[in-house]
Amino acid sequence: MKQYDYLIVGAGLYGAVFAQQAVKKGKKVLVIDKRPNIAGNVYTEDIEKIHVHKYGAHIFHTNNKKVWNYITQFAEFNRFTNSPVANYKGELYSLPFNMYTFNKMWGVITPEEAQAKIEEQKKEAGITEPKNLEEQAISLVGTDIYEKLIKGYTQKQWGRPCTELPSFIIKRLPVRLTFDNNYFNALYQGIPVGGYTKMVANMLGDVEVRLDTDYFEHKEELNQLADKVVYTGAVDAYFDYKLGELEYRSVRFETEVLDKPNFQGNAAVNYTDAQTPWTRIIEHKWFEFGKDDEGNDIPKTVISREYSSEWKPGDEPYYPVNDEKNGKLYEEYKKLADQEENVIFGGRLGEYKYYDMDAVIAAALEMCEKELED
Numbered sequence: 001m002k003q004y005d006y007l008i009v010g011a012g013l014y015g016a017v018f019a020q021q022a023v024k025k026g027k028k029v030l031v032i033d034k035r036p037n038i039a040g041n042v043y044t045e046d047i048e049k050i051h052v053h054k055y056g057a058h059i060f061h062t063n064n065k066k067v068w069n070y071i072t073q074f075a076e077f078n079r080f081t082n083s084p085v086a087n088y089k090g091e092l093y094s095l096p097f098n099m100y101t102f103n104k105m106w107g108v109i110t111p112e113e114a115q116a117k118i119e120e121q122k123k124e125a126g127i128t129e130p131k132n133l134e135e136q137a138i139s140l141v142g143t144d145i146y147e148k149l150i151k152g153y154t155q156k157q158w159g160r161p162c163t164e165l166p167s168f169i170i171k172r173l174p175v176r177l178t179f180d181n182n183y184f185n186a187l188y189q190g191i192p193v194g195g196y197t198k199m200v201a202n203m204l205g206d207v208e209v210r211l212d213t214d215y216f217e218h219k220e221e222l223n224q225l226a227d228k229v230v231y232t233g234a235v236d237a238y239f240d241y242k243l244g245e246l247e248y249r250s251v252r253f254e255t256e257v258l259d260k261p262n263f264q265g266n267a268a269v270n271y272t273d274a275q276t277p278w279t280r281i282i283e284h285k286w287f288e289f290g291k292d293d294e295g296n297d298i299p300k301t302v303i304s305r306e307y308s309s310e311w312k313p314g315d316e317p318y319y320p321v322n323d324e325k326n327g328k329l330y331e332e333y334k335k336l337a338d339q340e341e342n343v344i345f346g347g348r349l350g351e352y353k354y355y356d357m358d359a360v361i362a363a364a365l366e367m368c369e370k371e372l373e374d
Helices: 013-024 065-071 099-106 111-125 133-158 196-204 215-223 284-288 324-339 357-371
Strands: 004-009 029-032 044-047 050-053 060-062 085-088 091-094 188-190 208-210 226-231 248-258 268-271 280-283 301-310 343-345
Touching: 004 013, 004 215, 013 029, 013 196, 013 226, 013 357, 044 196, 050 196, 050 284, 050 301, 060 065, 060 357, 065 357, 085 133, 091 099, 091 133, 099 111, 099 133, 111 133, 133 301, 215 226, 280 284, 284 301
Parallel strands: 004 029, 004 226, 029 208, 085 268, 226 343
Antiparallel strands: 044 050, 060 188, 085 091, 248 301, 268 280, 280 301
């Protein structure tokens, strides 16, 4: 008899949802993670009473009522609205691209004037069917905004010229002919009160969790413990990279505590010129309106500069590089994964997919419905 029904590799969102649902169905579960903490990349660390997003800014947003009803069982969410600011060589612009952006860029006042300006620039560029990210961006917002607010930032983020990136990456970009500063078109959004780590701890409840445990170092003995494995790590790592390495972008953070109450007045400021080495600066306290858990003003602040880099083994993989070459390689790994009878591959790394948090939760819930049917 095995000790557990499921061994879950990874204590991030996918693993936590699966564990919570499996335990609810009366299953015995063991969760392991190679990190010293739960919550995966949504982990928040408390510094100076500020919940610091250790692996980059995570703002929960969804239009999926089922996901919202599920996740709000484990945390109350505040009313944080994502309204980033773009800094281009000291000029500040509103992100998402909206009437404030168009007014600052061109002096236009009405939506008709803004639309006409975009159309004029699109026509000048001669783009009818966008073939890459650069052409897609120009057709959405015109040449001026592309050159100042998209080009440098995107090339820093992906480490590739915009002409070599697929157009779909930029299709999610919000462009509005209104003064709405909300970046997301989401019915539900916010930050969990008390931070994401607390939320994931509530999801895991009293599930057995072993941290600082590397699955690959103890694979055989760990596999002996459970009937099935839910694996949320990198799919190519699972197969020991035998078909080659999938490519990722990684992010490096420089975080510092500043002895002042306010550094930039906003949670996120993107640096969109090519010369500034970081992509953005996050000031974590503004995710919670500058207050601690007791509602007091916090006298200090914590900022993180983000630097994008090409992933290499040993780095933290963040964004799958979903181009044609990697897509084909992933399909080959997926064939191998489908042959693993007692292993479920899930999440951003297990499925080599750029997932928002709500989509990870939705995918995990869907898998639970299939897997844990009575």
